[in-house]
Amino acid sequence: MSVQKEYHGTIDYGDLTVTDGISVFDPAFDERFVYDGDDLGAVYSPERTRFRLWAPTASEAKVVLYDTWDGTAVNELPMQRDVKGTWTLTVEEDCRGLFYTYRVKVGQSWNEAVDPYAKAVGVNGEKAAILDLRSTDPQGWEQDVKPSLASPVEAVIYELHLRDLSIHPHSGIRQKSKFLGLTEEGTRGPEGIPTGLDHIAGLGVTHVQLLPVFDYSRESVDESRLDEPHYNWGYDPQNYNVPEGSYATDPYDPAKRITELKQLVQTLHARGLRVIMDVVYNHVYDGYLIHFTKLVPGYYLRYKADGTLSDGAFCGNECASERPMMSKYIVESILHWVREYHIDGFRFDLLGLIDIETMNEIRRRLDEIDPSILMIGEGWMMETVLPKERRANQENAGKLPGIGMFNDGMRDAVKGDIFIFDRKGFISAGEGFEDGVKRGVAGGIDYDGAELKQFAVEPIQSVNFVECHDNHTLWDKIELSTPDASDDERRAMHRLASAIVLTSQGIPFLHAGQEFMRTKGGVENSYKSPIETNWLDWERCAAHQDDVSYLRSLIALRQAHPAFRLRTADEIRAHLRFEAAPPHAVAYTLRDHAGGDPDRHLYVLYNATPGALSLELPALGPWEVRFGGEHVLALQAGASESAAAAAPAAAGGPPAGGARLEVRGVGVVVLAVPR
The missing domain is CATH 2.60.40.1180 (Golgi alpha-mannosidase II)
Known part of the structure; x- marks a missing residue:
């Protein structure tokens, strides 16, 4: 790692003579070094590959080439310093099939890192790969057409973890735990029930929201040991612009994960379903080991006044989204997923840690491409060094038009406080929750002044839910809070909760398995629990087919009645x-x-x-x-x-x-x- 030394009461990194005495923490650093070009990373053609790296604090930079993902370097080529802190190199030959990293000298140390702008990687994302992205397009990709969506309130979102979908021994899905598992049609489970894609499409939902499918840390899932038991939700970002290899049929082939994710999107579009990505731009898997820190130490993450990392994410660090080059990175990453993979929406993990300006810039850029692309996120009030007025949270929803936030007030009113496990909610006859339910029904808007007011300015900003991957499933919460109730009584409460979500104004959100009373055996936080805890239990689904039919009928009810899908706050107040x-x-x-x-x-x-x-x-x-x-x-x-x-x-x-x-x-x- 680079040399660290004190600078104006904070920690500085590297040799200040490289930046003419300007610290990465000095506002003048951005004025001097922000690069606004669109060619960062590797740009491939059969004749040449052009590399451009942003590393203003480096005194030297090199491209290191490898023949294989795990081999030794076959060449180390010096880069030339260019404008705005960038370094460039052009290799005049066909580099397809090679792997590469960057080496930079910061202070007295040489750091080697994966290109943050890499679009393809090898196993475990430890080296970037050079390939022709057009060669990864599945047949008919250029003719891919997404289903229409007139307004965000027309959406019915179904949140899904890919491994959960298929890994159950009776799922009927052959390509278990893979992108392609979600493309299989005609799969059947116990008693011949539809499973997988057929089951989801049959519910009538409009969007499938995938838990993280970008490349995440090998500390979560080691792509070279997939024959061993493994499970993780994937909230450990490593390479933001590349699919996760554990979901590919061959993680050793850099093209497979790209093609197969495109096939997933293409198949879902053909079945009338849009695709939302769960994205995690609020923190990285390790603030010290991530490529950002190795290439430009101190720039991409937030620090407290004492020089320690800000940690509002409770994951050890936060991304400094307010800094121009980090903001640029996030915006361009989102645009890459839209342009290259035809993604239809984004769910922002811990949205409240990202700055308002970056989120609005993403919305502006997406509107230029397709205004129907959804943006939703966790607008929680998180503690961070970012000033309160700049945080993209519920308190600042009025500054974030066109961006939805999860309505936790409605959730807790319906089923009870998620952190007090035995606390009842409205559905379990808890006292005093009627107004909380009404606020959700009205789409979180200012419906009746202080009496019935939440965070939303317009109903498209309220994402209504009673269950998601976090915390207890709805069924488990009901069990914990109603020890004397029968299962039939609990099923009635569960159905009522889903009915409230699907007949309220705003955007309804369902967790996979909610339709058949999904249980995780009382486990509250199952992000790395055994697969038996997390899988979609298709035997339980078969036993609860009447409940599946009930939820299907609720979705059909919503779709048959535009009154449940009013698009503006004024319409809600009027009707x-x-x-x-x-x-x-x-x-x-x-x-x-x-x-x-x-x-x-x-x-x-x-x-x-x-x-x-x-x-x-x-x-x-x-x-x-x-x-x-x-x-x-x-x-x-x-x-x-x-x-x-x-x-x-x-x-x-x-x-x-x-x-x-x-x-x-x-x-x-x-x-x-x-x-």
Whole structure:
């Protein structure tokens, strides 16, 4: 590693004479050395390969060439210093099939590192690979067409870990734990049920969100030892612009992982599904060993005043996204995934650690390509040295148009506090959660001032969920918080939670297996638990086919009624009205053909009490059951709206029109006044 020495009260790296006395921590460093070209990394052609490296603090730089991923160097070629702290080299021959690294002299030390801009790598990402990216395109790639998406609120997201999908012994999927496992069609599991892609497509979801599939550290999964037990979610970024090799049929072939991920995207598009990548630009796997630090020590990560690494991510470090060259890197990385892999959306891990300016620049650049590309993330309020007003979190959602954030307030209101395991929520008859549910129903917007206000300015900013890869599954949380309930009672609570997600304004988000009451055996944080804890249990899926059908019907209900997918806050305020309901129940109407809905009015009831319940219905016309008829004991449909207006109720009497609804059991009921 490079020499470290004190500089203006902080730690500086290297020899300041190289930068004319300007420290990497000095604002003047960016003014002097920001490079705005688009040719960083290796640019291949059969005639030559051009290399450009950004390393302003280096006094010397070299390209090191290798014949194999694990061999010794066959050549070491000096680079020439060029503009804005960059170094260049052109090799006038066909370098296809070679591997390379950079060596830089920083201070008195020589550091060797993978090119951060590498688009292909060898096993475990320890050397960059030189290849023609066009040779990795599957047949028909140029004709790949993504499904249409008119608005983010039209999305129904299904979060999936690739290994979870296929690794179960009865998944019926041949290429287990691989990109291609998700491309297999016609797979069948226990009792002949559809599995894999057929199962997902059959639910009616619109987007598959993949847990990290970029190249992550061998400390998470060693690509050279895949025959041994292994599992990890992959939140340990190493090479941001390359697919993870453990999901390829041959991690030793740099082209395989690229082609096979493209085949996955191509196949899902053909089945009417878009693809979201889970991306982790808030931290790296190791702040000291990552290529960023080896090439330009001190620049790419955040430091506290005492010189130690800022660690709001609780992973040892944070990426300094606010610094121009780090911001440029993140933006260009996102654009690479869109252009090269046709990715349709991005879920930003720990979004609250990334700066607002970078996120807005990504949104601007994506809008130039395709405004329908989704951007969502974890807008948690994280502690970091980045000033509060610059953090891309829920408090600053108003500064982040077009970027969605997970609605944890709704999640905790529905199922109970995720960190207090035995705490009940609305679905389990917990006290005082009705307003929390209402806030989620309204899409997190300022619906009624301080009473029903969350972080969102528009509904596309609220990602509604009750379960994801983090924390307990919904089923496990319900079990922990309802020790005296029966499984049938828990299934009713579980169904109600999913119904709330799919009938609320905003973007609904489902965790793979939520449709069949997925359990991880009570494990809260399964990021490196055995595969038996994490796999999608297709035997459980077979046993819960009625629950799968129920969730499928909820998605169909949402898709049939635009009223559940209002695109603006003004539309929600104009058409959504909360109705009278007793404790442990929430009722609302969506009125006047909301969003162009085929029905004139909708009435939705979330009931968390198992006993009988009687409610007065608004006198809007004759009501009919649209969903949840199994809970309806009686429906006095009421008079027409005009008749109700002509015969107002007596003081203290029933509502004009006399409409009443009697229900029993925990669940959701949807009524409608037709045209």
